[in-house]
Amino acid sequence: MTHLAGAAVIAPVWARFLSTFPDVQLEIHADAAPRDIVAKGFDAGIGPKDWAAADMIAVRVVGPMRVAVVGAPAYFARRRPPRTPDDLAGHSCIQYRRAADGVMFEWTFERDGKSRQVSVDGRVIVNDTDLAVRAAVDGLGIAYAAETVADPFLRSGQLVRVLEDWTPSFEGFFLYYPGHRQVPVALRALIDMLLTTRGPTLAKADSSLARTRI
Secondary structure, eight states, X not given: OOHHHIIIIITTTHHHXXXXXXXXXXXXXXXXXXXXXXXXXXXXXXXXXXXXXXXXEEEEXXXXXXXXXXXXXXXXXXXXXXXXXXXXGGSOBOEEBOTTTOOBOOEEEEETTEEEEEOOOOSOEESOHHHHHHHHHTTSOBEEEEHHHHHHHHHHTSOEEEOGGGOOEEOOEEEEEETTSOOOHHHHHHHHHHHOSSSOOOOOOOTTOOEEEO
């Protein structure tokens, strides 16, 4: 799964899942690029829908997630906050290099039904959104990240938000697994728990299952 999927999808339920099924072992591998889950021996993957191969079953586990463009108050004390995406040309931005192809990520903006992509520049390049946000907290520049990652720092005042009326949402995450084999009972229990919003309403899992790999 992506690092963000780990934080947004699994972390909120793992304590309840493991306490409900004490004989199940949960193994998580976080990566910025998709993996062949069958070849690697994993039961499922979690990521954007395009990570799922054509023969996979994909289940939405997180709805659309908003983007936040953020910087530290100390940074904006030195530079005027951007009012439009074009203003980012005069700022130091925390760049993100995609692991799959090594291409630098372009920041997407939307307003009045129109979408555009902006290439940004800066002295710090990362391949992890948590690091991008940390760099912004430390005053190294402006970061572009999922709102759920930036939110704790926005609430604490360590970051402030800019370009909020320009920032889009992205599709969210899907859990996917091979469609040609029986779903392991532990995986089905995890899917049920992810889909419920009112506590566990799961079928009883087989306690002999030793491992669920995601």
